[in-house]
């Protein structure tokens with residue numbers, strides 16, 4: 001696994017600001033069991049920024 005690679009949004013496939021190395025606890029818009037969302041998709045799905053629960 002390349003830790004410098006940016007994690008991709010699970011919906012649109014766009015790179016997010018987080019690398020694969022970023023701890024989940026430090027991420028915003030990360031959906032447990034699903035993956036990382038970009039801000040745009042997260043906003044579309046949830047209507048606002050979502051923090052991992």
Ligand SMILES: [Zn+2]
Pocket residue numbers: 009010011012013014037038039040041042
């Ligand atoms: Zn997206």
